[in-house]
Structure formats: C-alpha cells, structure tokens
Amino acid sequence: MTDTRKWVRFTPAQRLARFIFYFCAVALFVWSVQTVEVIPEFLYDAPTQVKDLFSRMVPLDFAYYPEGLHTPLMETLHIATLGTLLAIVLALPVGLMGAKNITKVPVLNWFAKLILVSSRTVNSLVWALLFVAVFGPGALAGAVAIGFRSIGFCGKLIAEALEECRQGPVEALKAAGAPWATVFLKGYWPQVAPAFWGILLFRWDINVRESAVIGLVGAGGIGMALETSLNLFEWDRVGVILVCILTIVVLAEIFVTNIRKHII
Template sequence: MAWRKRTTKQEVGLFMAWVLGLALVSWAFQVMTKDTIWAFVADAPRQVQDVGSRMFPPDWGFTSEILQPMWETFNIATLGTLLGVIMAVPVAFLAARNTTPSVRLVRPVALLVIVSSRSINSLIWALLLVAVLGPGVLAGIIAIALRSIGFVGKLLYEAIEEIDTKQVEAIEATGASRTQVMAWAIAPQTAPTLAGVSLFRWDINIRESTVLGLVGAGGIGVKLEAALGTLAWPKVTLILLAILLTVVVSEWLTAKVRKHLI
C-alpha cells in the first residue's frame, strides 16, 4: 500500500483525539486518586517488607486445620458447577433462535436470565444467599451455580445457533418430532461445546470458591478471614500456598481432560 500524507483535516482530527484522550486519562487519574493519602503510598514499600517478614516461614502445624475447608472449597466449586450446568442447558435452548419456542416472548426472558447471572459476581450472590440461607457451604454452592448459568448459557446458546442445519433437515425429513430433532441432530453437535465450557467454568469456580468464605459461604475463605483478622501472617501464608496448590492441580486436571476430549 502506497504511503499517503494526511490532509490538514485529518491532522487536526488526530491532534484533537490525542488531546481528548489525554484529558480523559488525566480526569480519570484525578478521580481515582482524590482520596489517596500519598504519605501511605510512600510508606507502602516498608509496610510490604514488614508484612512479608512476618509471613515466613509458614505455620506448617496449621496444615491439619485447613484440609477440611479445602475439601469444602472443592465441593463448592464442583457441585456449584454441576448445578449451574443443569440449569443453564434449558436456558440456552430457550435463548437460541433456532430452538426457542418463541423468539418474541421466551427468548428475551432466557436472555435476561443469562445477562442477570453474568452481571452479578459470585461474591455478591454469596452475600445475598448468606443473608437468606445463613452461613455455610449451601450458600456457596448456590452462589457458584447462579454465577455459572450465565457463562455456560451464553456460550452454549451461541453454539446451538451455529450448528450445521443440514443435519437438522435430514432428521426432520424422516418425520422426526421436535424432541427427536433435539436429541439426534442438535444435542450431538453441541455436546463437545457443553463439555468444554463446563470444564472451563469448573476451573474458574475453583478460584472463585476460595474467597466465598470471606462472606460466610464456607470453604477455605473462612479460615483465611480468621487468619487475617487475627494478623496470623504465617497461617495466611500457608492458606495462600494451599490455594495456589489447588489452582495448579485444577489447571492440570483441566488440561488432561481437555486433551482427552479433543
């Protein structure tokens, strides 16, 4: 492509865009830092060094007390993902244009469910559910499930809309009912997507479930909050290492299962 000099109008437009961009960045920086106490910021390196020195070595004697909360965290992520997938599948079929009973009535409601689920963080769901159900693992499981509906539902309904229509037409040509078309033409095409998305969501939920205990929804977060509240930094270090190990193991399992599926 040949090089062409910008016109005067283009130069002015580019200059104004840079000015507006810099002004926006400057305004955003002022908004973000209006309540900042810069003396604390200047003292931050010393505070980090002080806290870091208190965090090591980890309190290895605390290991036996975090095994049960870590198991709860794993169960919250797994059961929450399973429940979320079970609820997301029908929502996805109702949201897809080629499978919904009504594009004007049912599809908007299904899309609203998906958007609502994706708009609210699992920590917010946990806060609401702890207030309703009380503290415990059940609130964490349902919070993870409600958050997972939107993620799985969105990716699944998009996959349903992109299926090969020739297979659907072939099944319909045999005189199959709508249910049979779903079972033999649509479900087999979307099953790999559902498996991959569910696995990916479980991997994400492992991370999210580690912090739900901070609001009383069970898991290792309960121990983490208690350790932070009492400034037991060696225990905090051990808990963080346990969370890191859990995430690494979940990554390894996810990679293995994906490789098997692909």
C-alpha cells in the same frame, strides 16, 4: 503533468478522531486518579509495607494445614463442583431458550438474554452475600451463589454453540418426522457436545478460584479460614492459606487441561 499527490497514513477525519480519543483517554485517567484520592505518602511507603507483610508470613505455619485447612480446602472444591453442576442444569434450558434457531419466539429469546445478563452482571461476592442472608453462612450458600453466577457464562456459550450448528442433519431428521427430542439428541447434541464439555470444564476451573474468595463473606470454603486468620493477624497462617489456594488453582488448571485433551 507531474503527480503532486502525497500519501498520508491517516485522513484528516481519522487524525481528528485519534486526537479526540487520546485526549479523552488522558482526561479520564487524570479524572480517575483524582477520584481515587491517591495519597503519595502511602504510595511511597508501599514497598516497605509489602516487605514487612511478607516477613511476618515467614516461616509458614504448615502444621496448621491438617487441623485447620484440609477440610475447608476440600469444601472449596465441593462448592465449585456442586455450583458448576447446578449452573449447567439451569443454564441448559436457558441456552435452548436463547438460541434463535431453536426457540423462534423473540419474547423468550429476550427473556433468556435477561437471565444471562443478570447472572453475569452480579458479582460472585454479591450473590454470596445474598444467599448467606437466605441460607445462612456455609457451603450451601456458596454452592448456590457459584451456580447462579455461572448461569450467564454457561448459558451464553451454550446458546452460541447451538446457533452455530449446521442445519443439514437437523433438517433431515425433521423431514423424516423425528420428534423434537430425537432432533436435539441426534442433530444438535453431536455438534455441541465438544463445546458443552469444554464449557463445563472451563467454568469449573473458574469456580475453583471464585470459591476460594466467596468464603470471605461467609459462604464456606477456605475463604472463611482466610478471613479468620486475617482478623486475628495470624500472618504465618495467612501465608499457608495463600500457598494452598495457589496450589489448588494450579492443580485445577493442569487437571482441566489434561481432561480437555482426552475428551475434546
């Protein structure tokens, strides 16, 4: 008897599902284009406007850096550093509360998740606007905003690292009658320390970039200088500020990469 079976890559149900997925994707794209109201005239003119904008930035006003940019740039680094330290201090107890193998109370686990999700959901600029209203414009509002924005990121990764710990050393310490602090420092911490330092460095790297942006809403740093130059149409100074931001971000990336190689 001849075998008439024919191999096909997808079953009819899979082909239908793929068709529905692509159809929905195209429909959403068309709907999105209509919603954002793209104006063809502006779209066609964009290359000319970009060329004109960059032509106004040249030559760059590097003489503006010593008098107007060095201090805000250092303030940006300080905001990122203080915000990251604040985030780690606040995220560690939240991470402990969110780790199910350490805190075996479902209500506390869900409360920790609520804090972590709330922190990550609110954008840095929104946090900055909130704390500028509370503390007034300046670096304090920026550092607190960066700290609260980073709690979700750091706390979630710390909780996941704690949940992945091997329980052998922990159970041995508990069987020996060690107190909880000793169990954590001798059983959990050696296992999560590499992840902890990696999270700290990685988040600081991210916060350096975010600290350069939150100044646009008055939260201190080089972003405030950028906003001032934009409002005054001082494009040569805007160009210098953008170069400074790019430089500090690249240097922070190199610094973090080298530190991770030696520590982790």
